[in-house]
Structures are given as C-alpha cells and as structure tokens.
Amino acid sequence: MLQRPRGTRDFLPDEMEQRREVENTLRKIARTWGYREVCTPHFEELELFTLRSGQGIIEEMYVFEDKGGRKLALRPEVTAPVLRMYVNVGKTLQKPVRWFYFADCFRYERPQKGRFRQFWQFGVELIGADSPLAEAEVIMLAHRLLSATGIGFAIHVGHLGFMKALLQDLSPEDQKKVRVFLDKKNLEGLLSYLSSHGLSGLGEKLIALVSSRTIDEVFSITGDMPESGRIRELFALLDQAKIPYTLDPGIARGLDYYTGMVFEVFAENLGAENQVAGGGAYRLAHLFGGEDSPSCGFAIGFDRVMVARGEIPCRKETKVGVAHTPDARKWAITVAKAFRDAGILTEMDLSGKGLGQQLAHISRTADYALIVARREEENSVVTVKDLRTGNQKELPLPLAIAEVSGGDACR
C-alpha cells in the first residue's frame, strides 16, 4: 500500500471542518484590522530564500530543478515571498500595506509533536510603517488572533537593541555564540565561553539583562541607547492596550534580519515545540531589489494552535436525508432542491432499497428524514420525520422547510 510522505497528514472531514472554522475566524479578525488576504506561489526561486536566510537553509528545504533548469524551492515560510510580491507590485500601493496570508509551507525536518514537513502558517505583514504604534499593532493583533483560537498562551516581547548595546564591541562570531547561549538560557556555558575569550566582564551584565523584566531595569544595564524613547513608547502602548506580555530581553535566536522589536508566543499543552507564533520588525524589501521599507509582522503556527486546542467537539449542522420510492423520484428531487436552496444540508438516498432500509440508514446519519413516495407526490407534500422524537407530519414544502430550519442539530 502506498503511504503518504513522511511528515504530511491527511485530514478527514471532522478535522477539516474544525480547521476551517479556526482559519475563518482568523481571517475575519485580520480583516477587521484592515489587513487583506494575499496569496503567493507554493514554489519560488531558491535564491529568494537563501537571500533572506543564507545558504544553510538549503538543507532544510524541498529544493528541485524544473525542466527548464531553474532552481526552485517549496516555500519554507511566507514572509520572503510576500515581500518579493510587495517589491514587484508595491510601488503604486498606498503605504502602509496591511496584508495577511494563510498558506502551507514545507520544511525538510524531522517530524515531532507539532512539527510537520507540510504545515500551515497564518501570518501578517505590515509594510511601510515605521513607528512604535506599528510594532504595537502587530503584537496586539497577534494577541487578538490567538485569543480567538481559545488556546492558552504567553507573549514574550524583546528588542534586539538591548543585546546589541552590550555586545557591540564583540566580533560577529562572538556575538552569535553569546546569543545562542543566552537564547538557550545556558548561563554556565555562557560564562565559561566568556572567560575563555577574555570577556568575563560581560557575564554579569548579560545575565542581569536576560533576567530583567522591566524596561527600567533593562536600561539601567544597557545605558541609554538611540532607540530608548521609541522602545519605551512601544511598551507603554502595550501596557495601555492591556496586552499581557512578558518583557524578555533574552530573545535572540535566529533571524539576523530582524531590526528591533521581536516577539515570540508560547502555548501550553505542547511538547518541545511550543512556540505558536513569532515575529518582529524587519527590513527585507531592499534585499529583493526594492526600496528599503521598514516592516513588521508575525506568523502563527496554525497546526500547533490546533494541537494546543485539543479535541473540541464539532458542532454539526442539521442534516436531512430523503427517503423515496422510484415512482416519486421526480418529486423527491424537487423536494431536495428546495431544501438545499434554503441552505439545509440534504442527502438523497442513492440505494434504491425499501423505505425501511433507507430510514435505517438515514437515522444513523441525519436529524430528519423526509419521506417522499407516491402519496406525497400526489398531494404535493412531504412527510417530515423528526428522528429524535419519532414524530412525523405531512407538510407542504415551505412548511416542511420551516419545520426543519427551526430545529437544532442533535449530532
């Protein structure tokens, strides 16, 4: 038997309906904030992704050559494609541009809880706005979206400026090493690295920095910096908006292209892969040949959100099944059409068996049975049987539809 490729999933209707419900909730909210949905190709030129993230990511991507010899890659994320699109068409757009996307991405990684080779991201990009309010807006929107999914989560907000201020005299390699130690909260490793590189003086300051939880503490360690005012304003805005967050100056991982504010969101009930969203302020447009545009955005790991939500029973729509006899087939089709036109989920019996067996099947799969046979056809009525109570009545079509519309689904 053929298996699906490693790290991919099939979704049965129950799960698909839940995913669509959450997706559409996210879309709706993003729209009310003025963001509009965009879509980019599943594959792009390989260079688009290596420009952003370096050659190292080739190993982590699905890379292939097409019949024309072009080097392509399945998108591992969507920020770069969206910014590429912005550069391609954005000149004429009014700034700022508010876009969102819901897209599947592909990474060649080892699957584990909440991590798949094909996964979905819901993301937001705010391009061409350079202000603390813009940065606050994306965090506020992330908070709003994640709240709507019903999961428990914690937002950590940081700023690359803090660490930059302390590390500015170090070589780029040392900076990177130090950031990795800090991000992993490996303080012993950090101290021994620093002392073996003649940098012991930094250790105390760095540890104090990453354990700071207020902006005053942070600035007392880093001293004043050019962005101080702006950073204070950002956090003041979050406080005013009553966004629950933790100031986390230790966020340092990855992404050299982030320019200032960075944030990460962690969910409860997930294993090692518990980050459900991440983002920050960045500049990418100039990399793809556009004008330098300050931007910020984030992506939500949709699959992890769904895992974190756990099993939530799906509410089902009222469903009717149409049992009919061959001599009344024409009327049965008319009846079914009328119910469907009224927006009611309607299934025709396809088996041609006796009414008893048709009802046996319908009673397992629907809330109401419509019985349509010669008698109903002759009188232009339909027998509506409520399968929960067993009550049935013969009604003309409009009344029959009203009867079913008024009921609640039981399954």
Added chain:
RNA sequence: GCCAGGGUGGGGUAGUUGGUUAUCCUAGGGGACUGUGGAUCCCCCGACCCGGGUUCGAGUCUCGGCCCUGGCCCCA
C-alpha cells in the same frame, strides 16, 4: 543528522518458552426487510510494516531499512 520507545484487519486489541486455520471488540458492506428507525439475528469484507538471516517451523528470535511517537539538533 543523533537518541529512546514503538509498528498485528479501517480504528482499538489478544497472542505464554518459537509450534495447527492468528483472538476479541468496533467500524464498514450485504441479507432477514420495497410505506417507516438506530434493536436483534445471520453472512461477508479485512491484519502480523518491508527485506535478509537463524530454524523442520518466525507475529514471536536476529540484522538492516521504512514509518510512527517523544526528545536532541535546528527552527527562516
């Protein structure tokens, strides 16, 4: 790429020191039953992840691979 634990019908399971036709539940299909139900009864369908080795004989032991689950690494 690394580590640990797993893999028996669609789902869930039993299978003793290696021994006949691999257990049970459930789901699915058909029938009893062509003007009224989910019950009941009967029938059917359907599995040892793949490949090599040991053995008279492998679901069971062994080696390799694949896949799953969790963790490490990475995480754009």
